[in-house]
Amino acid sequence: MNAQAYSDVLQGVLRTCPSTGRVHSVFASSANLQFGERLVHLGTSRQGDLPYGVLLQDRQMIELLAMITLGEAVAWDKAAGTFRFASGLTVSLSGGVPFSSVPRSLSFSGEILRRNAACLIGQLAADGAVTGFGVNAEDAALCLFGLQEEPPDFFRLTGELKNVILSEDPIRIKQVLRKVIGRGQGLTPSGDDLLVGCLIGAVYGGTRCESFCHGLRELLLEEGRRLTTEVSQEYLLYALDNRFGSRIRRLADALFAGSPEELQSALQETLAVGHTSGIDTVMGLILWISLWMGEDSIG
Known part of the structure; x- marks a missing residue:
């Protein structure tokens, strides 16, 4: 499956981590992956965009949660920009839109x-x-x-x-x-x-x-x-x-x-x-x- 959007710094952070990780935590409508000491959040627009997040469509999230298991091995394929789960599921950032989590600059009174x-x-x-x-x-x-x-x-x-x-x-x-x-x-x-x-x-x-x-x-x-x-x-x-x-x-x-x-x-x-x-x-x-x-x- 292809992600809709992802944090613009996520791939840079993953370059500093081991390429092999695991499913860290699973919730009702989202999940976290862990690579070394850093996390990646897989969620939908319901959670908003997070600085370490990847956004999927609601139907994609339902499919992903039905297939992954807690502790399951997952690999980050840097060349392809893809998460590869042991279950065979893949989540690709290719085609997704990078977003920034930095607050916009504004003046205030x-x-x-x-x-x-x-x-x-x-x-x-x-x-x-x-x-x-x-x-x-x-x-x-x-x-x-x-x-x-x-x-x-x-x-x-x-x-x-x-x-x-x-x-x-x-x-x-x-x-x-x-x-x-x-x-x-x-x-x-x-x-x-x-x-x-x-x-x-x-x-x-x-x-x-x-x-x-x-x-x-x-x-x-x-x-x-x-x-x-x-x-x-x-x-x-x-x-x-x-x-x-x-x-x-x-x-x-x-x-x-x-x-x-x-x-x-x-x-x-x-x-x-x-x-x-x-x-x-x-x-x-x-x-x-x-x-x-x-x-x-x-x-």
């Missing part, structure tokens, strides 16, 4: 960002959304802006994270990151989703903090497999290269430069990601906004 941030928090409060940290979204946002200190565990954790994002102290950065990476449940734990949200906020806001990013990358490469899941580590490594899934990019586009209606639509799409991955990533964006705004009012 502080006034629009403040307005949209207030709308975002109001919508989360109205929805009664609950984060993977067990804190409802309204309380979490108030904590991030320093307007309340309850619940204390979340207030302390996010306060420490905010302090080291702008830090130049590599030891302290890693100390705090060890408390955040892998915190929570699921394929992408809540702490990791929070970091992804912070990172995309920094990219859009033009405030990427190199010491923090360097410390996060080092920690993931040295201790990532011990601290978190392989899937989550993959997301974070791509986020450090300024590459993100299409749903969170769409939300950030709307938050920084869109209308309240665009923001609401993009938020609902993001919240549909995983059990709490969407809301936890949104909290990371709000954390970055609270840093950017400082003592300014959100309203």
